[in-house]
Amino acid sequence: MPRPRTPLLSRDLIRDTALALIDEHGLAGLSMRRLADALGVQAASLYSHYPTKDDVLDAVANLVIDEVDTSGFAGGDWRRGLRAWAHSYRGVLAAHPNVTPLIASGAGRRERFLAMADAVHGGLVGAGWAPREATTIAGAVKYLVIGAASTPFASGFADDVQVYLDRYPNLTQAHRLRADAARIDLDSFELGLEALIRGLAAAPS
Amino acid sequence: MPRPRTPLLSRDLIRDTALALIDEHGLAGLSMRRLADALGVQAASLYSHYPTKDDVLDAVANLVIDEVDTSGFAGGDWRRGLRAWAHSYRGVLAAHPNVTPLIASGAGRRERFLAMADAVHGGLVGAGWAPREATTIAGAVKYLVIGAASTPFASGFADDVQVYLDRYPNLTQAHRLRADAARIDLDSFELGLEALIRGLAAAPS
DNA sequence: ACCTGAACACCGTTCAAGT
DNA sequence: ACCTGAACACCGTTCAAGT
Numbered sequence: 001m002p003r004p005r006t007p008l009l010s011r012d013l014i015r016d017t018a019l020a021l022i023d024e025h026g027l028a029g030l031s032m033r034r035l036a037d038a039l040g041v042q043a044a045s046l047y048s049h050y051p052t053k054d055d056v057l058d059a060v061a062n063l064v065i066d067e068v069d070t071s072g073f074a075g076g077d078w079r080r081g082l083r084a085w086a087h088s089y090r091g092v093l094a095a096h097p098n099v100t101p102l103i104a105s106g107a108g109r110r111e112r113f114l115a116m117a118d119a120v121h122g123g124l125v126g127a128g129w130a131p132r133e134a135t136t137i138a139g140a141v142k143y144l145v146i147g148a149a150s151t152p153f154a155s156g157f158a159d160d161v162q163v164y165l166d167r168y169p170n171l172t173q174a175h176r177l178r179a180d181a182a183r184i185d186l187d188s189f190e191l192g193l194e195a196l197i198r199g200l201a202a203a204p205s
Numbered sequence: 206m207p208r209p210r211t212p213l214l215s216r217d218l219i220r221d222t223a224l225a226l227i228d229e230h231g232l233a234g235l236s237m238r239r240l241a242d243a244l245g246v247q248a249a250s251l252y253s254h255y256p257t258k259d260d261v262l263d264a265v266a267n268l269v270i271d272e273v274d275t276s277g278f279a280g281g282d283w284r285r286g287l288r289a290w291a292h293s294y295r296g297v298l299a300a301h302p303n304v305t306p307l308i309a310s311g312a313g314r315r316e317r318f319l320a321m322a323d324a325v326h327g328g329l330v331g332a333g334w335a336p337r338e339a340t341t342i343a344g345a346v347k348y349l350v351i352g353a354a355s356t357p358f359a360s361g362f363a364d365d366v367q368v369y370l371d372r373y374p375n376l377t378q379a380h381r382l383r384a385d386a387a388r389i390d391l392d393s394f395e396l397g398l399e400a401l402i403r404g405l406a407a408a409p410s
Numbered sequence: 411a412c413c414t415g416a417a418c419a420c421c422g423t424t425c426a427a428g429t
Numbered sequence: 430a431c432c433t434g435a436a437c438a439c440c441g442t443t444c445a446a447g448t
Contacts, residue, residue: 007431032422044424045432053422104309104355139393140349140400146356147348150309188344192401195345199400212412237441249443250413258441 008041011049015059019099022060026098032056061102062112067092070116073123079197081123086141086193093149100149140196148189213246216254220264224304227265231303237261266307267317272297275321278328284402286328291346291398298354305354345401353394 017038021030032053036043050056072084093100106113117138124134222243226235237258241248255261277289298305311318322343329339 009431031420033420042433043422044434047423048431101306101310104352105306106356135389136392136396139389140397142356143349143352143393143397144345145352147350147352150355151311151347151351184340184344187341188348191341191404192345192348192397195404196397196400199396199403214412236439238439247414248441249415252442253412 009039009045009049011059014039014046014049014056015063018056019060019063019096022098023096027101057102058110060099061106062110064092064096064099064103065110065112065116067095068116070119070123073119073126076127078124078127078129081120081127082137082141082197083193085120085123086145089142089145090148090189093145097149104146104150137196137200141193144189144192144196148185148192214244214250214254216264219244219251219254219261220268223261224265224268224301227303228301232306262307263315265304266311267315269297269301269304269308270315270317270321272300273321275324275328278324278331281332283329283332283334286325286332287342287346287402288398290325290328291350294347294350295353295394298350302354305351309351309355342401342405346398349394349397349401353390353397 014035018030018035021035021038025034032046033043035056036046039046046056050059068085069088070081070085072088073081075081093103120138121131121134124137125131129137219240223235223240226240226243230239237251238248240261241251244251251261255264273290274293275286275290277293278286280286298308325343326336326339329342330336334342
């Protein structure tokens with residue numbers, strides 16, 4: 001079936017299918033052959049639309065980042081804006097946990113990352129922060145979001161607690177809290193975020 | 206050269222060589238064949254010592270985590286302990302940037318991660334924090350460290366600034382600061398860490 | 411017990427060929 | 430311009446065979 005009059009593929013379709021496969025089968029579960037399979041096409045066909053697999057992954061990363069809401073800065077309240085951005089960002093990564101390593105490694109030429117950074121930076125500067133301070137603040141919040149999304153509490157512990165329960169006496173309580181992992185993750189994130197905002201109480205000059 | 210009287214390989218030698226290769230050529234640059242090559246051996250030989258490549262990577266992660274210093278809690282001053290741990294942890298990841306994704310994804314059965322978590326937890330509880338609070342505090346600091354190590358400021362920006370300089374007006378200043386990236390990274394990290402510690406000023410009850 | 415050589419089922423990517 | 434089929438140089442892993 002070569003050269004159908006209506007193309008079988010498009011950049012958007014490939015990118016969206018890649019995200020769906022990653023969400024379902026993990027980052028390691030995505031290969032160009034599997035992706036082509038899901039699209040009913042040969043692997044080589046993908047290279048008519050993306051030069052490399054990394055470019056597909058960049059497109060996926062940009063798609064996910066575009067879900068992040070930065071509109072909270074609109075009112076001019078930078079605290080509200082920062083909280084809304086951080087929660088939105090964290091929520092998006094929680095919705096796509098398998099994509100998180102892609103976001104965390106975040107190298108390369110990723111347009112939508114810049115758009116997000118620009119919106120946050122603009123929101124802080126618009127509220128009176130100096131550019132350098134805005135950069136630092138946005139960085140610290142980003143660290144919290146990426147860290148929280150990358151290493152949730154639960155991931156630190158094996159499934160059978162009994163193995164090491166007696167070896168690390170200080171962790172006994174922590175293990176008992178394992179079922180509560182989601183709450184602990186949120187608490188740690190909120191603690192960091194609120195402490196940061198509180199620590200900026202001096203506000204922009 | 207089968208079955209030499211003194212074994213060519215050992216678990217430690219394989220693990221140390223793997224770390225050296227990752228440090229030099231990146232995580233993607235490590236294959237079982239390359240690793241075997243560096244050891245003057247066939248790839249299949251590695252499987253006499255590690256069941257899978259993932260087990261080799263777990264050993265590498267444990268080795269790196271063991272470099273983190275948690276002795277700062279010894280004096281009973283939790284602020285000092287927390288700062289020392291955070292800086293040591295961040296420094297270790299900065300010394301092995303290519304290993305960072307391995308640490309960040311941090312799943313699986315990693316003994317030394319638990320040893321580190323246990324030491325930190327013990328240090329906080331020993332200073333009077335309730336176990337649940339200790340878990341939350343350690344989590345927030347970990348988020349900052351992992352986030353800072355995963356997405357340094359510089360990584361967000363392409364090498365040729367001019368490409369998007371006019372497209373994102375708010376980032377103009379940030380771009381000018383690109384050469385200063387290392388300092389911005391440190392500032393963001395310090396801001397988050399100190400704000401967190403300040404935010405805990407209430408101290409343990 | 412430890413290492414080899416060959417094999418298996420995969421990869422990302424290229425390229426001539428077809429329409 | 431877009432897709433195929435075959436190929437290339439790789440992967441992780443297995444396994445019979447050798448000492």
